[in-house]
Amino acid sequence: MRFAKRILATKAFDRVVLIIILFNAFLLGIETYNIGNEKWIDYIQVGILVIFAIELLIRWQEAPNMNTFFASGWNTLDMIIMVACILTAGGSYIHTSLGGNTHLENTDIISTLHILRTFRLLRLIEAFPELKLITSVLLRSVRSVSYIGVLFLIFAYLYAVVGVALFKLPPKHFPPGQPDPYGNILEALFTLFRAMTGDNWTDLRYNLLSVNASRTMDVVVTIYHASWMVVSAFLLLNLLVGAVLNNFDELKNRDMKRKRPRAKTA
Numbered sequence: 001m002r003f004a005k006r007i008l009a010t011k012a013f014d015r016v017v018l019i020i021i022l023f024n025a026f027l028l029g030i031e032t033y034n035i036g037n038e039k040w041i042d043y044i045q046v047g048i049l050v051i052f053a054i055e056l057l058i059r060w061q062e063a064p065n066m067n068t069f070f071a072s073g074w075n076t077l078d079m080i081i082m083v084a085c086i087l088t089a090g091g092s093y094i095h096t097s098l099g100g101n102t103h104l105e106n107t108d109i110i111s112t113l114h115i116l117r118t119f120r121l122l123r124l125i126e127a128f129p130e131l132k133l134i135t136s137v138l139l140r141s142v143r144s145v146s147y148i149g150v151l152f153l154i155f156a157y158l159y160a161v162v163g164v165a166l167f168k169l170p171p172k173h174f175p176p177g178q179p180d181p182y183g184n185i186l187e188a189l190f191t192l193f194r195a196m197t198g199d200n201w202t203d204l205r206y207n208l209l210s211v212n213a214s215r216t217m218d219v220v221v222t223i224y225h226a227s228w229m230v231v232s233a234f235l236l237l238n239l240l241v242g243a244v245l246n247n248f249d250e251l252k253n254r255d256m257k258r259k260r261p262r263a264k265t266a
Contacts, residue, residue, distance in 0.1 A: 004062035016053055025121055048084050052123075056082055074126050081119050137248045138255050144243040147203045152236050159228050160188035166220065167208055181207075196232040201225065 007013050027041055027048075032256050056078055063069035083261035125131045160182075167182040181191040181204055208221045 004058045008062055014127070017123075021121075021123045021127055025124070028118055028121070049082075052078075052085070053082060061221055074132070080125070081122060084119055109198060116137055133251060134248075137244060137251055140251065141244045141247045144247070145240060148199055148236065148239050148243060151239075152232070155231055155236070156189055156192050157185075159192055159224075159231075160185050163188045163191070163224065165222070169211060192228060192232070194229060195225065196237075198233070201229065 004013060024045070051077060058073075059075060059078075060069055065076075070079075125135050163182040164185055169180055169182075179187055182188045191204065195204060202225075203223055205225045209218055212221065214217060
């Protein structure tokens with residue numbers, strides 16, 4: 001246990017693990033290209049897997065007991081990634097030993113095993129303390145963000161119902177294959193989400209103005225879309241950002257208090 005603590009306390013060990021993680025990420029990108037024989041990449045991936053297993057074993061030895069080890073969410077995540085990588089390597093070995101059977105190659109199991117290898121990139125989060133802090137903030141913000149999401153859905157549904165009631169147009173106004181932005185409640189919800197992202201939301205207004213001859217309706221169209229942008233893009237999104245920043249400040253202050261040396265008592 002002492003030997004494991006000494007290894008984990010060295011900066012050289014952290015740097016070596018970081019370099020291996022970055023190199024592994026580079027190999028995952030190389031595999032997306034069709035470069036012919038990729039056996040050498042598979043061999044390197046197996047070597048990296050062994051190194052990750054040794055690192056995980058060292059951290060296992062450093063922990064006083066199993067409960068303490070799995071009390072850390074990062075250790076649990078690393079264990080899941082390691083199991084996924086072992087399953088990937090095992091699936092690739094079975095596929096090779098069977099002579100690359102075409103039917104087996106097309107099964108969802110082999111495809112899923114290969115996809116699971118990409119989760120090694122999550123190790124980068126653990127390698128950088130800043131990324132760990134940001135991830136902790138996002139996880140802690142889930143509750144407050146969920147309430148903001150419910151509030152957003154309430155406003156989006158109200159606007160969608162009003163949009164369908166006011167702006168639903170006959171099919172003749174749209175070319176074949178192009179849906180009415182306010183043809184039904186689901187299409188209206190997607191239209192509002194599209195407007196919130198800023199994707200040509202003004203075109204929605206201009207298209208409705210071109211088919212309405214009433215000046216009163218033109219004012220309604222303008223107020224509807226402008227008010228939705230104010231509510232969604234400015235108010236609700238700012239609430240979301242504020243909730244995340246508030247949790248970020250709380251966690252950062254808590255970490256600073258932990259790292260601050262305690263005053264010696266007489």
